[in-house]
Amino acid sequence: MAEAARLAPQRRALILDIVRRDGAVRVADLVEQLGVSDMTVRRDLDVLARSGALSKVHGGAIRASDTTGDEPPFETKAGLESRAKAAVAEAASALVKPGSVVAISGGTTSYAVAARLRDVPGLTVVTNSLPVAELLRPRGAEPGANPTLLLTGGAPTKSASLVGPLADQAIRTLQVDLLVIGAHGVSERAGATTPNLAEAQTNRALIDCATQVAVVADHTKWGVVGLSRFIGLSEIDYFVSDDGLDAEARGVLSDSVGRLILGTTQP
Structure with a gap:
């Protein structure tokens, strides 16, 4: 049925x-199944989320009853908005300078950035992400061919991030040039x-040890609000997103953060 022919309530x-049948759904799948635009799907999800019928997550939605104190597993999130994440990662990786010390948080967008840093010379990477650590760990290559890797301790979350007092204590002893940090959601307020909550506390420890902070979040994160804030917009040096970010969000971020950077989504 064409978009014009199907009423919004339908x-x-x-x-x-x-969502009730499968537990979760992706925006891209709804676009295909319903034969409507991406913008129309997102408007519908906004309406349903405000009514409490479901909960928005980046790239889609889940049953309202599935909302917990943890983010979905890393594997679940990894397949969402892959093109947008690639655009964000390409733009964010350009901020990393050879010979610098970079902290990389947990999350699939941060992971995409890390994948582009393996050939940066003289790089030291601090991370509380188990997937990032596995990605960057030495594999018998010549000395200097891989970044020097420092993995924090801590207890793993469902999203494979190490958090808690052990992680926080280790992070507080460090000083890094740049922090690349993902987010479950971002909003003006x-x-x-x-x-x-534990991940928010560890994120704050990472922020405190960094000279500059780059938040990496694709356009679907805008308007999503998680339980705990770990940084305000005015504290962000770089906000890196993709060109799917709408005009209103661009205006808010341009006025609030140090610098807004938008990666280009490849066709």
Whole structure:
């Protein structure tokens, strides 16, 4: 059925049926199944989220009853908005200078940035992300061919981030040039947020040890608010997103953060 022919209540009822049946749904899948635009799907999800019928997550939505104190598993998030994350990662990796010390937080967007740093000469990477550590760990190459890697301790979350007092204590002893940090959601009022209280505390420790902070978040994170804020917009040196970010969000971020950088989504 064409977009014009299907009424909004019909679309939203179909979306709820899918979410209730499968537990989660991606925006891209709804665009294909409903035959509507990306913007139309996102508007429908906004309406349903405000009513409490479901919960928005980056790249899609989940059943409202599935919202917990933790983010979805790393593997679940990894397949969402891959093109947008690649654009963000390409733009963010350009901020990393040879010979610098960089901290990389947990999250799939941060992981995408890390994947582009393996050939940066003289780099030292501090991370509380188990997937990033696995990605960057030495594999028998010649000395200097890989970044020097420092992994914090801590307890792993569902999203494979190490958090808690052990992680916080280790991080507080360090000084890094740049922190690349992901977010569950970003909004004008709340800043960058996560649904995990322990992760928010560890994120703050990372922020405190960094000379500059780059928040990496694709356009679907805008307007999503998690339980706990870890940084306000005015505290962010670089906000790196993709060109899918809408005009209103661009205006807010341009006025609030040190510098807004938008990666180009490849066709």
